[in-house]
Amino acid sequence: MPEAVSARSNELSRTFGPHLAAVERRTTDALAASGFSGLLVHSGSLLEVFQDDRTYPFQVNAPFKVWVPVEDAPDSFVWFAPGARPRLILLQPRDYWYKSAQTPQGYWVESFDIRPVAERALARAQLPKDLSGAAYIGEPFPELASWGLKATNPAALMRRLDYARAVKTPYELACLREASRLGALGHRAAAEAFRGGASEFEIELAFLEACGMREQELPYNPIIALNEGGAVLHYQVLAKRPPAEVHSLLIDAGVQSGGYACDITRTHAREDADFAALIDRMDRMQLSLCAGIRAGVDWREVQLRAHALTGALLREADITLCSAEEAVDTGVTRVFLPHGIGHLLGLEVHDVGGFMRSPEGGDIPRPEGHPYLRLTRVLEEGFVVTMEPGIYFIDQLLEEARGDARGQRINWTRVGELSKFGGIRVEDDLAVTRTGCENLTRDAFAALPR
Numbered sequence: 001m002p003e004a005v006s007a008r009s010n011e012l013s014r015t016f017g018p019h020l021a022a023v024e025r026r027t028t029d030a031l032a033a034s035g036f037s038g039l040l041v042h043s044g045s046l047l048e049v050f051q052d053d054r055t056y057p058f059q060v061n062a063p064f065k066v067w068v069p070v071e072d073a074p075d076s077f078v079w080f081a082p083g084a085r086p087r088l089i090l091l092q093p094r095d096y097w098y099k100s101a102q103t104p105q106g107y108w109v110e111s112f113d114i115r116p117v118a119e120r121a122l123a124r125a126q127l128p129k130d131l132s133g134a135a136y137i138g139e140p141f142p143e144l145a146s147w148g149l150k151a152t153n154p155a156a157l158m159r160r161l162d163y164a165r166a167v168k169t170p171y172e173l174a175c176l177r178e179a180s181r182l183g184a185l186g187h188r189a190a191a192e193a194f195r196g197g198a199s200e201f202e203i204e205l206a207f208l209e210a211c212g213m214r215e216q217e218l219p220y221n222p223i224i225a226l227n228e229g230g231a232v233l234h235y236q237v238l239a240k241r242p243p244a245e246v247h248s249l250l251i252d253a254g255v256q257s258g259g260y261a262c263d264i265t266r267t268h269a270r271e272d273a274d275f276a277a278l279i280d281r282m283d284r285m286q287l288s289l290c291a292g293i294r295a296g297v298d299w300r301e302v303q304l305r306a307h308a309l310t311g312a313l314l315r316e317a318d319i320t321l322c323s324a325e326e327a328v329d330t331g332v333t334r335v336f337l338p339h340g341i342g343h344l345l346g347l348e349v350h351d352v353g354g355f356m357r358s359p360e361g362g363d364i365p366r367p368e369g370h371p372y373l374r375l376t377r378v379l380e381e382g383f384v385v386t387m388e389p390g391i392y393f394i395d396q397l398l399e400e401a402r403g404d405a406r407g408q409r410i411n412w413t414r415v416g417e418l419s420k421f422g423g424i425r426v427e428d429d430l431a432v433t434r435t436g437c438e439n440l441t442r443d444a445f446a447a448l449p450r
């Protein structure tokens, strides 16, 4: 085994036990606080296509994969009763049409009492007879009603578990670093394909090949947009042929490892030095936002600072005709930056719990005028967040702005020149520390083999 691979696998073996102990501890506390004696978590079911006998790709539920790094096991369960070893009830049907879930192997299996079952209904026999004090988390399924659980998806319990997920254990950070390493490999290959004249689809193939992933294994649909496509924030069409003239690439694509996602965006210019300079300017602005991140920072302030910096960038680039302050106050910056500056990242790309004031209840509202911000909490050591400033030339928003007081503050000639590039986004993943942050993405790019 190459040295780096063996070091990574040693780290997972070393850190999984403490991670599981932390999950057990917080689950024990959450169960006690919300009046339950045990927890049954479902991995999820396969969803069938209407009038067909095939299914959509399986996506495992996050509350299940926080326990076990198993991504290909529908209709399996984790059972946890405080004080006992957690039990994994793994569905392994005898089936010659589809391959059953693999028999688990690796660093985590000895921590679980593993019980294979051939049918979902048989899982009931692997659980205590009396489940009248237990909670269930997952989509309900027909036979569940007869299992005698106390509650399905109880809000108070789930809230406590979701709240706790924001702070990552060292094991989770190791998974996130590995996802970032793979993501950086994919982004490098994608950038090379772009320079070679590839279509959006071919750029995706280059990304997948470099990461060694199938599309359905990614944590979100990759956003791979040439030219104006970059102005569609979650652009989902992958054109099979390149346009006649290629100006730019915006690629927002991530990978997961052990169930933990990275979420990375880079923007590339083909030839245009002016647009390349603008990307560079955005990159510096993104780094300056990253430099302000540490435990204790209120994410709502980060959102507002990003708008102040965007106002300055737009003015410097001659895209707007007013001061940074005026661009913020009049809503001009929101025409160009209509999304949130970042979000929690982990088992889901947009992870849960971003608005929670406390495990007990209450939400922290978004600042007025920022309806798409997904995080309003104060950062704590161990949070992992994205930092993703951008500017976009979005027809819909520009047209709306042209008709009101914002219109006179925008340099329409300059907007006309830049629209063909779509937009710019620079997105890194940051692990918050007491005094700063670890930039998982930049570290991964810097460590790529030549």
Ligand code: GLY
Residues within 6 Å of the ligand: 220, 252, 263, 349, 388, 427
């Ligand atoms: N990839 C989606 C996002 O950046 O939030």
Ligand code: MN
Residues within 6 Å of the ligand: 263, 342, 343, 386, 388, 427
């Ligand atoms: Mn993101």
Ligand code: MN
Residues within 6 Å of the ligand: 252, 253, 263, 264, 265, 427
């Ligand atoms: Mn992204």
